[in-house]
Amino acid sequence: MKNTILILLVISTLLFLTTSIQSQTSEWNEVAPGVWKMAQGTPEKLDLFSAAGIKPSIDGLAKLGPAPFPLSPDKIEVQTANGSTFLRFPLEMEERIFGFGLNFKTVYQRGRILQLHVDHYGGADNGRTHAPVPFYVSDRGYGVFVNSSRYLTVYAGTGVRKDSPDAPEERDRNTDSKWTSQPQSDAVEILVPAPGVEIYVFAGPTILDAVRRFNLYSGGGCLPPRWGLGFTQRVPTLYTSEQVINESRAFEERGFPLDFIGLEPGWQSRSYPCTLEWDSSRFPNPPEFVKAMKDLGIRLNLWTNPYISSKASFYKEILPFTGSHTVWGGVVPDLSIPRAAEILIEQIDKSQVSIGISGYKIDESDGYDRWLWPDVALFPSGNTAEQIRQTYGLFLQKMTTDLFRKKNQRTYGLTRSSNGGGASFPYVIYNDYYSHEDFITALINSGYSGVLWTPEVRSSKTGEEWLRRFQSVCFSPMAMINAWSSGTKPWSFPEVESEVKEYALLRMQLIPYLYSEFAKYHFEGTPPFRGMNLEPGFDLKSIEETLNTDLNEDPYGEAVLKEIKDQYMTGEYLLVAPLFTGQTTREVVLPGGKWFDFYSGRYAGEQEVIKVTPGLGKIPVFVKDGAIVPMMKPVLHSPSAGQKYDLEIRYYGSAPGFYRLYDDDGETFDYEKGIYSWREIKVSADRKGKLTGTISKAGKGKPDNIGQVTWRFMTSK
């Protein structure tokens, strides 16, 4: 009898563990070239793509061309049981994976366990972050996205199954020196706490292609207005309109560039919770104020958070569409109900956008748990508090983006949270954390997840720190001083004022290059800021050997240094390697191909680790052989629509140079109707080595804002 039960149990166990959970090729539908989707169980209505309202860039995906399904479908296992969905994707030996959102300390995600949960970053890469995007890419050239608005638990190569054909050898810890506390795992496993989910697979062939396909499927990366790439300053909380105007004048007088300025909570009549209305004592005449600023060439960005005060004029209207719990006494709109977003947008439009406000800083949509609504909160849509938490940043970005699109006016702002599918939103993530080193790692990771991140400058203990942070932020999606609390200005540290100005102006000079790189983000999916592992010439193996050779004295160094998380690519050609406070020298990993110093054009190295000692005044930047970097004059405000600007085109090294320069009006959404130009820039040498550059015409009926062109061949023989 006992044996019979045992046998039955064995059989049912085996059935339970293996019943039809491997995916079939037929279950994967190719929804766009190189993009496959599978629906497991009963997917929930509110998912990330639906919250973001993605419109895949089929054109862009088509241009990337067809590709085979990049994994063996039978190695992907999916199962729904007990109300949860279990996903398993294969990992090969030594396969590396990247992504899972905006991590701050780690680039390689294999071996990590994360619970993806929108939150303010708390100092540990555990899945709680501003954009915990359930997307990863592999160096084997594919990407996986789990389209769920739930807190997903991710085992990124940690679990080992007893029935795995690749199960690691069992070892005796008592006597075997090769015993390890974390035996090799052959899978990424993900727990979706819902009875179903949509999964997407993105083809390569390269890791960058997989990222591109993900971004294009999300609608393509955002294309900011040209002014968005200029410099921005955020003023102290209780500044008045007069103080803001004075601050703007001070920038002009001191010769510091400024394109937009950010007002903090004090512009509102009440904040935390918010009224979304002007404070009449500090801002007695908003339309006049906005106009005065416009006359100075400066746009305005407004801070807000989404928690609504009972004193707001639209409070009674929004109340039925709010959740059970309050945040700082404010009600929480259920933005998964379209009418809730409409009510907010009506107020924002009427009071602010219609008088010329250019964008928003949307605060506190992320966390911490102790501030936001609890997971036990109920929302009138019936969506869970967890789902609302995971998608709130997407909804906030979408509703404001849609408003500006309706006005055919681009915006560029700040958000504290985002998620998968948000690549097309013109928002940059920021936070309250302030490690310069980790800010750079976040910048690298943003490029794997379809989000943008600014390593903002806030305050500093020393002029050195101020300058080092400032140099970094000038090579990021948003060149910003966030002085709402500190009141610092670019010139607050006189000992480095001229160096700070030099980089603020260099940022302005780089706008043609940066703008083109953002256009590639939009049209081709290529992230404008990205990690070295996405760089085609980055041959990790050989560099690791180099690093190991250098590290004989530190046997533990190897594991750490395999992650290159302190240097990154700005667009196609610029390798940026920031220094941090206290450093006078650092190592830079140069990928394959020759590299040149950005400032001098001198040869720097090739597929090697070099040591640089740039001095405090410089952030090391290296340029690829054959690189073309189109720059403009160091103006204080970015060119407005139709305004001509001259180009200085720099060329480095000796390889044939090629660049595609993007142009449009820089302000409207007309580019979505094809009103833009790609101009080809080429540099080549004749038989005697004399260099010549050419730039193609904009094309008939295409925007053409380029005035004079000057050529600078940076590398002398």
Next chain:
Amino acid sequence: MKNTILILLVISTLLFLTTSIQSQTSEWNEVAPGVWKMAQGTPEKLDLFSAAGIKPSIDGLAKLGPAPFPLSPDKIEVQTANGSTFLRFPLEMEERIFGFGLNFKTVYQRGRILQLHVDHYGGADNGRTHAPVPFYVSDRGYGVFVNSSRYLTVYAGTGVRKDSPDAPEERDRNTDSKWTSQPQSDAVEILVPAPGVEIYVFAGPTILDAVRRFNLYSGGGCLPPRWGLGFTQRVPTLYTSEQVINESRAFEERGFPLDFIGLEPGWQSRSYPCTLEWDSSRFPNPPEFVKAMKDLGIRLNLWTNPYISSKASFYKEILPFTGSHTVWGGVVPDLSIPRAAEILIEQIDKSQVSIGISGYKIDESDGYDRWLWPDVALFPSGNTAEQIRQTYGLFLQKMTTDLFRKKNQRTYGLTRSSNGGGASFPYVIYNDYYSHEDFITALINSGYSGVLWTPEVRSSKTGEEWLRRFQSVCFSPMAMINAWSSGTKPWSFPEVESEVKEYALLRMQLIPYLYSEFAKYHFEGTPPFRGMNLEPGFDLKSIEETLNTDLNEDPYGEAVLKEIKDQYMTGEYLLVAPLFTGQTTREVVLPGGKWFDFYSGRYAGEQEVIKVTPGLGKIPVFVKDGAIVPMMKPVLHSPSAGQKYDLEIRYYGSAPGFYRLYDDDGETFDYEKGIYSWREIKVSADRKGKLTGTISKAGKGKPDNIGQVTWRFMTSK
């Protein structure tokens, strides 16, 4: 049309948020005196109480007497929606709550958000700990237990509902200096990720009564064997039987007490994963070895973890009852299937317990996530990986406890995890963390959650640290040096060897007192080690004022010092206030009533904060007025069953003294059949102030091991 939809939405919203979620008196069933249960939705089969197999001590609960339901049922709200269950319990203004398991840094839990999750403690009180017990008590005199084996998210007074009658006033952060980032909440809210759950409420009237009722309902606290309260040493991993015998002799020769010794992984033929079989090279003749140790008066405790090697003799037998994933290559028995536990117990009995092994150290049943099975693992019982994680420590304790009970032989061991309902298991929690300060806070918190904790001594940088840690561990449930890795001995720091010996022997002297206090844990539910907030004379308000007065120079000190987390009660009478490395002086909060120095009997203070400078050789211990502390001689091994021991009864202060001394055979479960004695000790003064002590007889047919009685009246006039 739009308006109609709006109205419908408003109505459905209101219905959704208020539909019959308040509990009714009728739904609460009094399952024992002062204990109520309610079943919400469809509770899951595997819960904490069922895993622990609790047998409520109805006798003990009856003695505590009847009590009214301690809350307004209509202020408790419960609801099941979307597959989850939402619980809400009221909180009054300034109400304090304690518990939620083995926290290491905080005593007051109000204002905290926790996800209760069995794990190795990771340095932050976030719910991930060795015993994340879903039980809290309030200083308003009641307790609440959520009988769920899920990861519960607890908002312990953080969420604010918009419809709360006590909702805090909305404030404008721009201008109102009273604005706070965490407005007052009026509820504890708990998310149970399951479609139902059992909830229990425990009456007071005091906070300690609520704790007692919880412990008694769990079966009463454990009563260790008398030898369990003696000293224990754990030897290095690869020690042989000969080395263990030599180590035991060294203790004897040097005059250090030793009751049991712990063997680490090397006793097994393979470990991590384990065979649960002796290693024949290091332990060629286990029965002989166990007997040799017994002859030395030393019992043996064996390390193990529950992950089974493919080389184990019973591997094939256990295999069908294991989960989908391995831990260090070992299979994971599904202990919610009785047969799985039986197979393990058969091996343990045959190979170890039957030859005289006295207990176990059950390792790695807690975490970290990167080591244990993932939440995506599947188990043959159909219970989820989450449920197995939350209950694994309970199952492991239960199966071994049951084995020893079957042999009518008490055990006392170590476990790395436990949970609600485990109070009766004779296991002490330990971990790999090593902050002396936090170890003391954990000792305090253990008393709120029905678990035991040892602030074990492992290694130390200095003699000072060694002695300070040693002093603390002697006033804890298990006086242990855990030297598996360090190889330290009590005499490893010669400069403090005599002081260490003094405390090791003091521990032995205190056994009659400690044993009686554990008997009160078992029969009356009173935790033997507990925080000051459970002390009747501890008038927090007045002490807070005192503390504030002392803290004028540190305006932020107040919030921290309100938590008294560095002193605790050992049993009824001893207040222990450890010093930490680097300290020469510290403050001690004395509750109401007179207190006396344990060592000298001198008056120390009353309802005040005193400063003490005890010197390195002393750990401050204070004794209540009228305290009676029965002690025995400083022997090296605790008395065995039937062995007589002399008593020295100490008396402090001048109030009438009363103590109930417990006695039984100290080794078997015969006390469960009533074979034990409570003897009354009294001290009183005659008209001239001359003190006289009396001790009652054991009673006919009751155990009587007490030899000569000496009286020491410690406080001179």
